[in-house]
Amino acid sequence: MEHKIILAGFGGQGIMVMGRLLAYAAMHEGKNVSWIPSYGVEQRGGTANCSVVISDEIIAAPIVAEPAYSIIMNRPSLDKFEPKMAPKGVILVNTSIVDRDVERKDLDVVNLACNDEALELGDIRYANMIALGAFCKKTGIIKLETLKKSLKNVLSARRQNLVEINQKALEKGYQLV
Amino acid sequence: MGEKFLMKGNEALGEAAIIAGCEAYFGYPITPQNELTAYMSKRMLEEGRVFVQSESELAAVNMVFGAAGAGKRTMTSSSSPGVSLKQEGISYLAGARLPAVIVNVMRGGPGLGNISPAQGDYYQATRGGGNGDYRLIVFAPNSVQEMADDVIDAFYLADKYRMPSMVMADGMLGQMMEPVVFKEPKGNKGLPPKDWALTGAKGRPRNIVRSLMLGGTGLYEHNEVLRKIYAEVEANEIRYEELETADADVTLVAYGSASRACIGAVRHLRAAGKKVGLIRPRLVWPYPYKVLEKQAEKSKKFLVVEMNLGQMLDDVRIGVAGKAPVEFYGYAGGWIPTVKEVVDRVNQMF
Amino acid sequence: MKTVYKKPESMTSATTIYCPGCHHGIAHRLVAEVIDELGIADRTIGIAPVGCAALAYDYFNVDFSEAAHGRAPAVATGLKLTQPDKIVFTYQGDGDLASIGAAEILHLANRGFNITTIFINNAIYGMTGGQMAPTSLEGQKTATTPFGRDLKIHGNPMKVSEILTQTAGAAYIARGAVYDPKHVMETKKMVKKAFQNQMDGKGFSMVEILSTCPTNWGLSPLDAVEWLKDNMEPFYPLGVKKDIDQDQ
Ligand SMILES: Cc1ncc(C[n+]2csc(CCOP(=O)(O)OP(=O)(O)O)c2C)c(N)n1
Ligand code: SF4
Ligand SMILES: [Mg+2]
Numbered sequence: 001m002e003h004k005i006i007l008a009g010f011g012g013q014g015i016m017v018m019g020r021l022l023a024y025a026a027m028h029e030g031k032n033v034s035w036i037p038s039y040g041v042e043q044r045g046g047t048a049n050c051s052v053v054i055s056d057e058i059i060a061a062p063i064v065a066e067p068a069y070s071i072i073m074n075r076p077s078l079d080k081f082e083p084k085m086a087p088k089g090v091i092l093v094n095t096s097i098v099d100r101d102v103e104r105k106d107l108d109v110v111n112l113a114c115n116d117e118a119l120e121l122g123d124i125r126y127a128n129m130i131a132l133g134a135f136c137k138k139t140g141i142i143k144l145e146t147l148k149k150s151l152k153n154v155l156s157a158r159r160q161n162l163v164e165i166n167q168k169a170l171e172k173g174y175q176l177v
Numbered sequence: 178m179g180e181k182f183l184m185k186g187n188e189a190l191g192e193a194a195i196i197a198g199c200e201a202y203f204g205y206p207i208t209p210q211n212e213l214t215a216y217m218s219k220r221m222l223e224e225g226r227v228f229v230q231s232e233s234e235l236a237a238v239n240m241v242f243g244a245a246g247a248g249k250r251t252m253t254s255s256s257s258p259g260v261s262l263k264q265e266g267i268s269y270l271a272g273a274r275l276p277a278v279i280v281n282v283m284r285g286g287p288g289l290g291n292i293s294p295a296q297g298d299y300y301q302a303t304r305g306g307g308n309g310d311y312r313l314i315v316f317a318p319n320s321v322q323e324m325a326d327d328v329i330d331a332f333y334l335a336d337k338y339r340m341p342s343m344v345m346a347d348g349m350l351g352q353m354m355e356p357v358v359f360k361e362p363k364g365n366k367g368l369p370p371k372d373w374a375l376t377g378a379k380g381r382p383r384n385i386v387r388s389l390m391l392g393g394t395g396l397y398e399h400n401e402v403l404r405k406i407y408a409e410v411e412a413n414e415i416r417y418e419e420l421e422t423a424d425a426d427v428t429l430v431a432y433g434s435a436s437r438a439c440i441g442a443v444r445h446l447r448a449a450g451k452k453v454g455l456i457r458p459r460l461v462w463p464y465p466y467k468v469l470e471k472q473a474e475k476s477k478k479f480l481v482v483e484m485n486l487g488q489m490l491d492d493v494r495i496g497v498a499g500k501a502p503v504e505f506y507g508y509a510g511g512w513i514p515t516v517k518e519v520v521d522r523v524n525q526m527f
Numbered sequence: 528m529k530t531v532y533k534k535p536e537s538m539t540s541a542t543t544i545y546c547p548g549c550h551h552g553i554a555h556r557l558v559a560e561v562i563d564e565l566g567i568a569d570r571t572i573g574i575a576p577v578g579c580a581a582l583a584y585d586y587f588n589v590d591f592s593e594a595a596h597g598r599a600p601a602v603a604t605g606l607k608l609t610q611p612d613k614i615v616f617t618y619q620g621d622g623d624l625a626s627i628g629a630a631e632i633l634h635l636a637n638r639g640f641n642i643t644t645i646f647i648n649n650a651i652y653g654m655t656g657g658q659m660a661p662t663s664l665e666g667q668k669t670a671t672t673p674f675g676r677d678l679k680i681h682g683n684p685m686k687v688s689e690i691l692t693q694t695a696g697a698a699y700i701a702r703g704a705v706y707d708p709k710h711v712m713e714t715k716k717m718v719k720k721a722f723q724n725q726m727d728g729k730g731f732s733m734v735e736i737l738s739t740c741p742t743n744w745g746l747s748p749l750d751a752v753e754w755l756k757d758n759m760e761p762f763y764p765l766g767v768k769k770d771i772d773q774d775q
Contacts (some may be wrong), residue, residue, distance in 0.1 A: 020183070020354065027183050027356045035183075035354040039209060039292070060441025060516050062353050153183070205627070206658040206671065214658070218671040222680070230659055230671045230681070233597065233627040258596070289577060289593065 001056055003141050004064040006081055008049035009073025009094070014128035017154050018071065019050035021132065024150035025142045026054040034062035047076050054141060069139060071131050073114070075099060082107075092135050094127065110138055112176060118169065126169035133173025144174050182357050186321045186350040187212035189357045190280055193328035194252050195220055197362045199278070201227035201244040201251040203237040207259045208292045209348035210282035214254065234259040238266030238279070245275035246386040248374025250332055254280035256348070257298050258289060261306065267341055268307025271403075272388025274373075276335035278328065279313070279343045282351035285510035293511030294348035294434055299488035302345050303462045310400060312407050314342035314414065315462045317432035321355035323459075329362045334414065336368045338406050345461070347484070349434045349513060416459035417468055421447060425454030427526050428476040430469070430493050432458050434513060435482045441516035446523055453523055461489065469496025476501060478526050482514055483507040535559035537568045541585045548748020550738035551579055553705040554647055555586055558618070561719045562589065565726065571614040572606055574599040578620035579653040597628025600635035603642045614725055616643040622652045625661040625687045632691070636731045639696020643721045644733040646687065649740040650759060657743030661685040664758055669743075684762065688735045692769040698730035700769040704737040704760070706752045717767070729771065737763055 005022070009015045019035050026033035037050040051064035068086045072078045073094045082104060085091060090108045096115030112134050114127040136144050148167045155162055184192070191213050194202065202221050204214040214230065221228035227244070231237040237253045244251035255263060260281045270277055283298050285291040298306075302315045314334050316327035324346055331342040373384050390396035420443055422428060431439040436457045446453040456472060458465055473479070479501055481490045487505045494503050506514070506522045534540070537559035545551045562568050568589050575583040577596035584591035594602040599617035607615040624632050624646050635642060651669060652658040658671040664684050666675040676684075688700050699721055703714030714736060721732035737759050739751035746754055767773070 023354055024183050027181060033183075033356065036349065036352055039348075039352050057444070058437075058440055059355075060437050060444070061513075062355075062437070063349065063513055065515055206622075206652050206655040208655055211656055211658070211670070215670045215673075219673045222674070228680075232629060232661070289581070289595070 002059070003054045003139075004066070004068050004086070005052040005054070006049060006064050006067040006070040007052065007073075008047065008070065008077035008081055011048045013048075013073045014125065015048045015073065016050055018128040018132050019052050020154045021147060021150055022052050022054075022142065024153045025146040026052075028146050028150055029142065031055065032057065032059050034059045036062050047074070047080075049077065049081075069135070069141070071135055072098065073127070073131065078102070090139055092131060092138065094131060096127070110134060110177060112173070114173075117172060117176065121165065121169055121172065126166065129166050129169035130173035130176070133170035134177045135173075136170070137174045137177040144170065179358060182359075183354050184321060184357050185212050185352060185354050186324045186346060187282065187352070188216045189321045189325040190254065190328050190344065190346070191216035191220060193325040193359060194278070194332070195224060195226075196359050197329045197332040198250045198364075199226070199252050199332065200249040201240075203229050203231050203240040203244075203251070203253045205231050205234050205237050205255065205259060207256045209284055209294075209351050210254055210256045210280070212351070213280065213282070234262035235266065238263040238270075241277045241279075242266055242270055242273070242275060245270065245277045246273070246375050248371035248376065250336070252278040252280065252332075254282070256282045256284045256292075257286050257295070260298060260301070264301070264307040267313065268305070268309055268311060269388050270341040271305075271307075271311035271313070272309060273386050274339045275341065275386065276339055277341045278331045278335055279341060280328070281343060281345050283345065283347040291511050292348060294350075294484065294513055295510060296347060296433060296435060296484040296488070297509055298345070299461065299483070299485060302343055303464070303492070311403065312340070312410070312462055314338070314340065314410060315460060316342070316344045317458060317461045318344065318346055318350065319433050319436045319457070321350065321353060321357045324350060325357050325359055329360060333363055333368070334410075336365075336371075338410055339369070340406065345433070347434050411463040414460060415463050415465050415468075417465040418457040418459060419468075420455040420457070422454035422456060422472060422476070424452050425472075425475070426452040426477045427454075427523055428472050428479050429453065429455040429482060429519070429523070430457075430479060430489070431455065431482040432461055432489065435484050435507070438514040438516050438519050439482055442519035442523060445516060445520050451523070451527060458489075461492070464492050464496070466492070466496040469493060470498060470500070473497040473500035479503040480523060480526060481505050481507070482519060484512060484514070485509045535563045537562040537571075537588050539586055539588045543586055544582070545579065546742040548739055548741040548751055549579070550649070550705050550736070551647060553711065554645065554736050554738065555580075555583065557705065557711065557715045557718050558616070558645055559587060561715065561722050564719065565722055567614045567722070567726070570612065571616070574603050574606070574615070574617040576617070576619040576623040577654070578623045578647075580618055580620065580647065581654065583618055597623050597626070598631055599623070600628065600631040600642070600644070604635060604638075604640060607640060607642050611641070614643070614722065616645060616722070616725075618645045619647065620653065621646070621648045621650065621660040621662040621687075625685050629661075632687075633694065636691045636697045636733070637694040639694070639698070639730040641725045641728055642731055643725050644731070645718065645721075646733055646735040647738050648687070648735050648759075648763065649738040650684075651740050651743050653740045653743055657740075662687070662763075664762060686763065688733070688763075688768045691733060694731075696731050697733070697769055698724050698771045699732040699767075700735075701733075701767040702735040702737065702763060702765050704755070704765055706739070706755060710765075735763075737765070
């Protein structure tokens, strides 16, 4: 099995951390995995995205052209990636910010007000973990436990005190689906 | 060792260099290899080794010339436009027979081009981008793991043959994170002593590091030495990988990032009952010409896939030597082949 | 409705893609206004740097050339000497001008050719993600000085304008800033003088502009201005550093 995933949103929404957490967890589960960000001038426009591929085999194409899964954290990202989704793909949309519905009828849509849910935990910065927790439950690609365990790998030394609250956000997202 | 890390290719290059015993790193920022310079700016200082952000790539490669002349393991890295600037120094390193490692995380060219992954510097790396008759040992990794492995080998082979070596990656490999396990370096086992190094002439005749050989037959003789070394490298260091080539009607040839889509394409086409294989040079100099020549006896057609306008294509043609048609698929300046594209292209060949 | 701000003729209608709070855009506008006021748009040729202003040709409505990283002064020399009636200016960052292009700018200044240089000193490499520049300050944390700039390891911040005043060919060297209207006005005068000098054949003229890079300094636009005032200005004092008209 090979899972092609795009995570996209504004710079500052923790998109890269979300991707790296997913990648670490996949590695800890013994899978082949690749993570690659969009880089350079593309970032200047304020949007950020990364491709994560999780596979049992050698990964042939680390840059995802046609995602089967996506987490969409803002409107420009929905506009950009909805047309690119593979048929019947799973798309998780942060409805706290995204102000339109997914138009494609074939997609399996999860609407989740990630920012609002995060605010209940005290800070909208946990929106990415809410999204990832929900994604985890919806797709079953990765185990919640592994995500939680891998948090220490992606948070900087200064932020290790935030492991617990991020774990809570993952759990919360998981339960919302 | 043995522990698995999830790292960016650029960072894995840096850590591997440290493991390989790189004592001095000199670099200048350029996308998409910035993480390597940044990584070294921290780790080399932590290790008490030498790090300099030079004023230019030109300066960086000449700092390498100096550190290599001191007999130290040394490295510089850049991306295409910066590697162009290093060509003068690389020619001098080759001429003066100094071992050093140069990393090129290639991006789109010519000129300023763009910052997307590309393979447009193949000619420059394998033909000698600077002046004179010289070669580099050129590694072409296709994963973060291979980037780490190759840096370690690049240091070793540079010392073994007293010549510069290059790790030729691209923006995709540099930016990508994958799991990596760092291997144990061979250390100095089997390496000649660096008795030519400039360490002060106490107790021995003085040493001179140079490529200038005016008068008489000096340069001729020097170049004959180089010829002999290059022949040895060609005899000993050919490295390649074969995938499903035994009964392949169509043989793909690719290296680096382009080879990953080809691996996927072979998998896909085999599942559909098509006899397709892949030859993947792990070093692009020395080049596995003989392997291609042999393959040309059984394979009906070849397809070279590169992220450029067709550069390794020349080498495949030399290897295949007219025994089978060699076709090409590739674009320059920021294009990465997808599995589907390669599959479609191969299907046209049946 | 009163028009508060009108785009100079010498600027295109393209919106710049500089980060919020970045001074590159203000510096562009000053140069364009001066070109307008001097009426030289149809004979001005700009040279873009390799840096965040690499796309300057999208914003200036005059002829433009690219140059390799740091080589703008050399490209300018080729353009100017073959058509002396044209007004040629380079627009360069601190990495471009003071690091990789240090030799070219020094020789241009020393030759004293009639060329104008606008030098954007933001104490960092903006384009490539915040590495140390020759102008980065002692202690400044950057992507390649993660523990702060240590003078013993990373060398000293470079006062380019002061150095260039020592060249015989430099006619005018000044350092300005653009963080408030007062400084914008002063710096505009400097820029105008640097172009006027070229028209009058007086020799090489350069205006250094202390600028912010909120993105790579890791500061808000407002904090970035404070940081510039508190840290850059004391080390890089503003003012005219050399003016052959005054000195004679
Ligand atoms: C030969 C070469 N080396 C390196 C680079 C990468 N590079 C692009 S812009 C830049 C530095 C930009 O910094 P600066 O000149 O200070 O301009 P800023 O972006 O801060 O305005 C570098 C090193 C390049 N394009 N070419
Ligand atoms: S990175 Fe810095 S210099 Fe470049 S546009 Fe942004 S703020 Fe300006
Ligand atoms: Mg700068």
